[in-house]
Amino acid sequence: MSGVRETGPQDWAVRAAAEIMDRCDRLAGISDMESGIERTYLSPRMADAYELAGGWMREAGLDVHVDPAGNLVGRVEGSRPGLPALVLGSHLDTVPDAGRYDGILGVVTSIHVVSHLIDSSITARLPFAIEVVAFGDEEGARFGATLLGSSGFAGCWNPGWMDLRDRDGVSMRQAFHDFGLDPDRVEDAARTRDQVMGYLELHIEQGPILEQRDRALSSVSSIAAAARYMIEVRGESRHIATPYDLREDALTAAAQMIVAVDSISRVAGTRANVGEIAAEPGGVNVIAGKTVFSLDVRAGTNAQRDAVFDRIWEAFDDICTQRSVTVTKRRIHQADAVRCDDFLRGCIDSGIEGAERKPAFGLISFPGHDGMAVAHALPIAMLYVRCANGISHSPLESVRQDDVAYGADAFARAVVAVADRLGAVGDLAHAATGLSADPLGTSA
Ligand SMILES: [Zn+2]
Known part of the structure; x- marks a missing residue:
């Protein structure tokens, strides 16, 4: 990768961070609340957010569609068409009176990272495709049940959810119709291991540990039981x-x-x-x-x-x-706890060490994440970015722009590390069939 500096994140990531902050602000303006942020599953405001973020994906060079579970998906091919995809994702839904970074930062940063990899002619050399997935529901604010988008994606959709109703009495089935989706096709959103090979998520820490340790980034060892x-x-x-x-x-x-x-x-x-x-x-x-x-x-x-x-x-x-x-x-x-995949977590750690030039370490994630559902289908790993005072689910949620630059730099390096390490073992078939024999961490 070009633009290597002695210290601090790479130039492209510094430039990207300014635009990432701006895009998080623009998404914060798409809200169901008069003052404050609220954007829920299959709502008209979510369609507006998809319009905006889908435009950024297209601008970056991704092919964009909304999947049958109501997730926004952008894809770029690797060294040849049809390779299984490394998925970079997070969520665009929020709790009521939310902050502007929980979930959103991961989606927006992923778009910038893929844009950088395309512009640097790296994606064309990768032994996998890349997909950016913006999950439509992680928080569960509209229908009570959580992780709806990622459960559809991972093939663990619960058919009973269609009868849930929001506070206005609208059933999820009706909400699917209103969003232009067929509720009877939701299970077609489920992805298989010949289509997707691993999942990486960048997310704010929602805790104070990185601040206490004076560090911008960490990996996640497991999502808590x-x-x-x-x-x-x-x-x-x-x-x-x-x-x-x-x-x-x-x-x-x-x-x-x-x-x-x-x-x-x-x-x-x-x-x-x-x-x-x-x-x-x-x-x-x-x-x-x-x-x-x-x-x-x-x-x-x-x-x-x-x-x-x-x-x-x-x-x-x-x-x-x-x-x-x-x-x-x-x-x-x-x-149950979800243990992050050793191979993918190693790639995140190497991304952190490349960006921050300091040893990486892992934190337990006490909040839940999309990865809990995605792990039903795929090995997962996460990159945490420091947030102010550990505050989340609040308008006071805040991140530093230089930390966002470090995060983008590390995330791009992690994607390249996945390719390097797969290439290093000379086993691209491994990429096609999966990265871990124990993706659910059931032996943990
Ligand atoms: Zn989140």
């Missing part, structure tokens, strides 16, 4: 006059459980949150007979998640005995 429960504690409602040795206080017991969750999770290096709590009957002079609270736990591996829950349940049992209450646990969500 998660589980959510509703916990119901039952005791007995009685007057405040009840002596302590006769009380069965469900709220005090729940308070002790919540503190125990916090302590256990801190020691285990996992992340836990209790964000909702309700006590009954709710009288100032009445001991609570029932308390219900939510519990969300994220962990780097399934084994860590399961081990931390073992300790939490043990603590809950002890508290029940001490305070003469009972507890029931209802699981409402569970997602």
Whole structure:
């Protein structure tokens, strides 16, 4: 690649970063909110965003279409037509009152990276095609269910989703029609391993670690395992006059459980949150007979998640005995950890080291990402870009332009590293059949 500098990102990436920031601002202007950003799956505003981003893709030299699951796809061929594609992607949908970079930065940067590779005559030498995919739904803000676009792409679409309705009562089936798509064809969006060979995503960190370490970039080692429960504690409602040795206080017991969750999770290096709590009957002079609270736990591996829950349940049992209450646990969500593919992560790391001239390291991603769904079909890896104060899903979301330049530089280098390393082993058939024997990281 040309324009190599002694320090800092390459010239093309510095120039690209200015335009990437500008394009993120322009996409932020396409919103369903009066002031603030909101863009949801299959909405008219999403069609406007596709018009704009699809134009940038065409300008870069990509062939563009909207797939049957409502994702925007741009493709450039490699050294010959019809090769399996390395997919660069992220999402263009947002939560209500969102920031302008979560998902969007990955899509816009990918377009610039491919544009650079085309202009440098690199794509014509690659043993794979490149596709940029802008997923239409990651956040799940419109229909409740999340990762819709990437699930369609990865062939793990749930047919029951078509009957979900948005807050205006519009069914997803109707939304497909309104967007000009056939809901009965959604499963045709599923891509096979002879069409696509791997997935790379650039995304803001949504956490403070890169800032703390004074670094622009990292790779992701895994996307965290998660589980959510509703916990119901039952005791007995009685007057405040009840002596302590006769009380069965469900709220005090729940308070002790919540503190125990916090302590256990801190020691285990996992992340836990209790964000909702309700006590009954709710009288100032009445001991609570029932308390219900939510519990969300994220962990780097399934084994860590399961081990931390073992300790939490043990603590809950002890508290029940001490305070003469009972507890029931209802699981409402569970997602396994997705380990990033070693080969692709190595390519991301080499891109980071080339761009930043510093050793690369990996972070666990505690937020969920499109890669969780894509991993059902393909090996995945991710590149994290530092964001201010770890803030995301907020208008305060912010990234530095020089970090974006480093990110674009590293991402382009990662794509070239995939080609180099496949070429280095002299096994292009490997590219056609896949990169990893264990793309789901099930052995993790
Ligand atoms: Zn995101």
